[in-house]
Amino acid sequence: MLLHIQFxxxxxxxxxxxxxxxxGIALGELKLGEKLPSVRQLAADIGINLHTVNKVYNQLKSEGWVVIHRKSGVMINPHLNLNQSSEALEELDDLLKNITAESFLKGISKDEFITLVERNYDRYNMRESE
Known part of the structure; x- marks a missing residue:
């Protein structure tokens, strides 16, 4: 997976x-159980501070996206629960409140907003049908 950072x-x-x-996980570019680069390697590959990568990995771990093993490194959580939960819906609702408010304030119509959501959702949904 190639990361594109806009500095x-x-x-x-x-x-x-x-x-x-x-x-990358949602699109299937990163597979469950796949090993990610070490903190130092990813930092060097994309030209950022290793503390930044460490912060990312720790946040991903706390949210359950990755697991970190002292010896084997960081990998996509092989037991990632991809099923809907009420907690996940609550978190998503909070995110959508902010995104919807910003869209409204920027003059994006409801139809335009829904079209954007559907187009983005379909990118991930197509992966499941492959």
Whole structure:
């Protein structure tokens, strides 16, 4: 998986890396149980501070996306629960409240917003049908 960091973006680098790893899991680019690069290797590969990568990996671990083993390193959680839970829906609802508010304030119509959501969702849904 190739990460693309926009250094001039307002989105913090750690958030860009984290988001791209989660998207990679959803798209099937990163498989359950797949080993990720070491903190040092990923930092060197994309030209960022190793503490930033460490922060990303620890956040991904606390959210259950990855597991970290002292000897074998970081891997996509092989037991990742991809099933819907009420807690996941609550978290998603909170995120969507902010995204919807920003969209509204930026003048994006409801139809445009729904089209964007459907198009993005379909990218992940197509992966499951393969």
């Amino acid at each position: 001039d973006s307002e989105t913090p680098i750690y958030q860009q890396v984290k988001d791209q790893i989660i998207r």
